Amino acid sequence: MKKTTQTSWLSSGLALFLCATAFAQKITPADPADSTPSSAPPIELPPFRVEAEAEADHFVQGPFLPDVQGAKINVGKKTTILDFDSFPRITGNNYRQALAQAPGLVLSEETSPLVSIGYRGLDPHRAQFTQVLKDGIPIHADQFGYPEAYYTPPLDTVDRIEFARGGAALMYGPQPGGALNYVTHRPRMDRSFSMSTLHTFGSDDYYSTFSYLDGTVGRVGYYGYYNQRQSDGIRSANSEYELSAWLGRVVLDGGTSSRWILTLETYDEEHGEPGGLTFASGANTVNYSLSREAPSRFFDRFNLDRKAASLVWERDFARGTFVARAWGIDYLRASRRQGGGGFGTLPAGTAAGTNTIERQQFTTLGAEACVRFDWGAGNRHVFTAGAQSYRTDSPRTDSRGAAPDATAGAVQTKSQRDITYLPVFAENLFRLGSLSITPGFRLETIRQDVRELVNVAKTSAGRALAARDDSQSVPLFGLAVAYDLPAKAQLYANISQSYRPMIFTQAVPNGATNVVNNDLEEGRAIQYEVGCRAQPAAGLVFDASVFQLDFDNQIGNLALPGGLSTVANVGRAVHRGIEAGAQYDLFRLVGGSPKGALNLYANILLLDAEFKEGATAGKTPQYAPDHVVRAGLIYVRSDSLKLGLTGTLSADSFADDGNTAQRFVPAYAVWDLTAEWRVPRTPVHVIAGINNIFDEDYYNRVRNDGIDPAPRRNCYLGAALEF
Numbered sequence: 001m002k003k004t005t006q007t008s009w010l011s012s013g014l015a016l017f018l019c020a021t022a023f024a025q026k027i028t029p030a031d032p033a034d035s036t037p038s039s040a041p042p043i044e045l046p047p048f049r050v051e052a053e054a055e056a057d058h059f060v061q062g063p064f065l066p067d068v069q070g071a072k073i074n075v076g077k078k079t080t081i082l083d084f085d086s087f088p089r090i091t092g093n094n095y096r097q098a099l100a101q102a103p104g105l106v107l108s109e110e111t112s113p114l115v116s117i118g119y120r121g122l123d124p125h126r127a128q129f130t131q132v133l134k135d136g137i138p139i140h141a142d143q144f145g146y147p148e149a150y151y152t153p154p155l156d157t158v159d160r161i162e163f164a165r166g167g168a169a170l171m172y173g174p175q176p177g178g179a180l181n182y183v184t185h186r187p188r189m190d191r192s193f194s195m196s197t198l199h200t201f202g203s204d205d206y207y208s209t210f211s212y213l214d215g216t217v218g219r220v221g222y223y224g225y226y227n228q229r230q231s232d233g234i235r236s237a238n239s240e241y242e243l244s245a246w247l248g249r250v251v252l253d254g255g256t257s258s259r260w261i262l263t264l265e266t267y268d269e270e271h272g273e274p275g276g277l278t279f280a281s282g283a284n285t286v287n288y289s290l291s292r293e294a295p296s297r298f299f300d301r302f303n304l305d306r307k308a309a310s311l312v313w314e315r316d317f318a319r320g321t322f323v324a325r326a327w328g329i330d331y332l333r334a335s336r337r338q339g340g341g342g343f344g345t346l347p348a349g350t351a352a353g354t355n356t357i358e359r360q361q362f363t364t365l366g367a368e369a370c371v372r373f374d375w376g377a378g379n380r381h382v383f384t385a386g387a388q389s390y391r392t393d394s395p396r397t398d399s400r401g402a403a404p405d406a407t408a409g410a411v412q413t414k415s416q417r418d419i420t421y422l423p424v425f426a427e428n429l430f431r432l433g434s435l436s437i438t439p440g441f442r443l444e445t446i447r448q449d450v451r452e453l454v455n456v457a458k459t460s461a462g463r464a465l466a467a468r469d470d471s472q473s474v475p476l477f478g479l480a481v482a483y484d485l486p487a488k489a490q491l492y493a494n495i496s497q498s499y500r501p502m503i504f505t506q507a508v509p510n511g512a513t514n515v516v517n518n519d520l521e522e523g524r525a526i527q528y529e530v531g532c533r534a535q536p537a538a539g540l541v542f543d544a545s546v547f548q549l550d551f552d553n554q555i556g557n558l559a560l561p562g563g564l565s566t567v568a569n570v571g572r573a574v575h576r577g578i579e580a581g582a583q584y585d586l587f588r589l590v591g592g593s594p595k596g597a598l599n600l601y602a603n604i605l606l607l608d609a610e611f612k613e614g615a616t617a618g619k620t621p622q623y624a625p626d627h628v629v630r631a632g633l634i635y636v637r638s639d640s641l642k643l644g645l646t647g648t649l650s651a652d653s654f655a656d657d658g659n660t661a662q663r664f665v666p667a668y669a670v671w672d673l674t675a676e677w678r679v680p681r682t683p684v685h686v687i688a689g690i691n692n693i694f695d696e697d698y699y700n701r702v703r704n705d706g707i708d709p710a711p712r713r714n715c716y717l718g719a720a721l722e723f
Contacts, residue, residue: 063541063583064533065162067436067482070314071323071370072171073384073429074164075436076480076492078529078545078579082161086599087634088642088676089687090155091200091208091716092229096691097672098155100630100646102163103579103603105180106623107648108701109710111233112271112302113243115152116701119165119177120549121575121609121624126150129500130177135184135263137310137327141362142392143173144446145419145504150333151267151306154227154245156198156210157184166496166527166547170425170440170478171386176498176525176551187214187221189255193723200687200718204711206231208718221251233272234711236293238300241271257316266307273300273337276706278344278662285345292697292709296346297338299355299405305332319379320372331362338404343662344706347404355401357409366390382429392419398510414454417504420447427478434484444474446501450508457512468507472522474499489534492545498525506555506567514557517568525551531579539585539597549575558615571614573621577607596637604629611657619659623700625651625667640678647671655702668698670710685720 067075080102084090090097095115099105108116108124118124126148132139140147164171165178172179188194197211212225226246233239247265275297277288286296310327340352370386394417401409427440452458452465459465478496485491500523509516531545556570581603587593609624611617632646648670655663674689695713702708 064543065164068372068382068429071321071372071384071386073372073382073427073438073480075429076438076482076494078165078492078494078531078543080163082163084155084158084160086636088644088674088689089198089685090674091687091689091718092202092206092231093152093155094672094691096648096670097644097646097674098161100632100648101581101583101601101603102161103581103605103628103630104165104178105163106605106625106628106650108623109699110701110708111231111235111239111711112241112273113229113269114150114271114302117180118623120547120577120605121573121607121621122177122549122551123621124623127177127180129175131173131175131179132182133172133179134182135310135312136181136323136368137325137366138173139182139329141331141333141360142364142394142419143175143421144501145392145394145417145448145450145507146360146362147175147503150304151331153182153184154210154225154229156227157212157225157247159183159185166478166494166529170427170442170476170496173423174442174444174474174476174499176500176527176549185212185214185223186261187216187223187249187251187254189216189221191215192217196685196720196722198685198687198718198720200716202231202716203714204232204234206714206716216251216254219253221254223247223249223251233274234293234709234714235274235295236291237274237295238272238298239274239295241269243267243269259312259314261310261312261314263310263312264308267304268306269304271302273297273302273335275300275341276344276703276708278706280344280662284342284348286706288344288707288709296344296706297341300337301335303332303334305334306330319374320382322369322371324367324369326367327364328366329362329364331364333360333362334358336401336405336407341705343704353402353404355404355406355409356412357399357401357406358396359398360394360396362392362394364390364392380431383426384428385424385426387424388421390419390421392417392421394418394504396504411454412456413452413510415450415452415504415508417451418447418449420449421445436480436482436484438480440478440480440496442476442478444472444476444499446474447471448501448504448507450504452508455510455512457510461512463512466508466516468516470502470507472501474522485534487534487536489532489536491530491532493528493530495526495528498527499523500525500551500555502555502567509567511565513564515560515564515566517566520555520567521553521569523551523553523555523569525549537588539588539592540582541584542580542582544578544580546578547576551575552613554614556614571611571616573609573611575607575609575621575624577605577609579606580604596635596641599634599636600632601634602629602631616657616659619657620654622656622663623653623665625653625665627651640680642676644674645671646674650700653700663702665700665702666698668696668700669694670696670698683722685722687718687720688716690715 065074065079106118116124117127122129128147132149162181193215195213200208208229210227214223228244230242245267249263252260274295308329313324315322335358339354340347340349368388372384398413399409422445425442429438449469451467476497480494482492527549529547533543552572553569583601586598605628629649635643652667653665699709
């Protein structure tokens with residue numbers, strides 16, 4: 001039955017893909033000239049907007065996304081482009097540097113390859129409140145049942161990151177934290193062959209290699225890379241990691257109005273989890289002040305194995321564009337964790353002689369089609385619509401090992417989880433002189449089926465195994481408005497709805513004493529934003545806005561009499577604040593320099609977040625500092641020399657919604673110095689850097705097992721050969 005169901009969903013996805021491509025062929029005019037990239041009739045544009053042909057979407061540069069981009073409408077929404085070409089090369093997936101120009105995003109750092117990014121005071125753990133995509137394809141383990149982005153692509157293969165706030169819910173998904181889209185490299189079209197191999201060495205036995213080759217021969221472009229990264233980590237034991245990844249991509253007719261893109265990729269990663277620290281003293285404690293390198297766990301391990309394939313068709317026609325995607329992803333998340341431990345304490349007692357072995361599989365098949373159609377006098381108005389279909393099959397098994405480092409054991413819980421997702425969306429941009437209005441609608445249709453097959457604790461307590469089959473259809477609405485001003489400025493405002501359905505462990509909790517409220521509803525959020533962005537002078541860019549995020553019906557646990565607890569709608573939080581950022585080329589003060597640019601940038605998030613209702617009323621949501629300031633100085637001399645000094649300064653916060661003392665995160669300020677240099681008249685590139693140059697002793701991540709210290713001063717040096 002399982003195989004038949006999976007096959008039927010594959011057929012459904014392929015049917016959607018083929019029907020969509022047939023529709024696009026139908027609406028494409030039979031014009032011989034249409035075999036070349038189209039040129040839309042002239043339209044009035046904000047003076048600062050980025051110009052790009054639809055088929056050259058992957059060449060978009062900053063600082064803001066274009067009003068219309070491929071099959072997407074961005075006008076009236078606050079967007080940020082993180083263009084990696086404008087920085088020295090980032091090594092080791094250093095997201096402190098990658099997010100340097102993204103106000104609103106809060107990084108919770110760790111030394112493993114995993115990434116946690118929060119948004120305006122929402123929980124950062126694995127970016128679970130933000131939609132995360134790669135080339136428009138979702139990369140969470142599952143967007144709803146397990147919305148954690150354990151996988152992120154190597155930054156060496158990323159051309160840019162596009163970040164859309166608020167109204168992104170209508171284009172990409174329902175998450176309240178906006179959308180983060182990694183846009184990766186495509187084959188170059190100006191030569192038949194090129195290649196590069198980069199090798200980097202650094203502190204803590206860090207080593208990384210990233211090698212790629214690409215080019216275009218006739219109608220066929222190709223791009224492939226291999227990446228390996230490893231380190232012993234900053235702790236004295238069990239903090240080492242190693243990953244390897246490869247990708248192969250073929251593009252057919254990449255320079256024409258109709259392009260096919262086939263991608264195959266793998267990603268395999270393993271790291272130790274050395275456990276957390278504490279400032280408390282006592283038996284079995286591992287004290288941060290005595291040694292921030294000491295581990296509290298010696299046997300805990302984590303593995304991630306991901307394989308993916310995708311096929312994309314992009315078609316530009318005289319009055320719009322069309323994109324269809326189909327993908328399959330097989331995702332294995334596994335961990336082994338010793339029992340008997342506490343917050344910053346070594347495992348003790350009988351449980352310390354055992355471990356929990358967790359294995360979760362996520363097999364996803366999906367398809368999506370989006371279309372943009374320009375209409376009206378002069379094609380000034382723009383309509384977009386899209387539909388998606390995907391299904392995730394996700395078995396989970398938890399076992400109890402008979403030793404701290406056991407790799408197999410007796411099954412304790414076993415469950416089958418399935419997600420079926422069928423959203424549709426539509427937006428229309430109306431241009432009325434200098435005023436642009438974009439109403440939008442998205443209908444979320446989701447079915448979640450969770451069934452317990454084994455639960456030893458419940459069976460022993462005389463309780464029945466649980467199951468929940470829940471279907472929802474949730475309409476979401478949004479409105480974006482923009483008004484063009486003189487002096488290359490634009491006012492923008494938007495309002496958008498979003499929601500957060502229950503995850504797998506909330507639908508059917510594993511604990512024998514945990515139940516689910518019969519009237520449990522999805523969490524709901526609404527976000528407002530008003531801002532202004534401009535390029536008032538050559539080399540100067542700024543963007544500032546005020547926002548409010550109202551997140552109600554949040555799902556959590558409530559204590560009940562008799563030692564029971566229930567999953568229920570537990571609270572409402574309001575996040576409000578200011579985001580502002582600016583960048584200026586200092587060489588403009590002396591008339592500019594033909595040899596390069598010296599960009600001074602600064603951005604700030606001012607945040608006031610507070611729970612208004614529920615058990616934590618009056619407290620601050622986790623990882624919601626009052627302010628985060630990022631600033632730096634970047635020197636770029638074409639592609640021959642790049643120098644960067646970047647800093648992140650954050651106020652204190654708490655790592656839990658209860659604001660407990662042991663989860664306090666102190667304020668910190670971290671600065672990095674990086675460089676990239678092409679050796680003249682050679683194919684050699686040299687990269688180097690000193691991270692945390694002032695040796696700040698800090699941390700900004702606290703787990704249930706204790707404080708996770710961030711790296712002190714460290715350095716790296718690498719060289720690349722390019723042909």
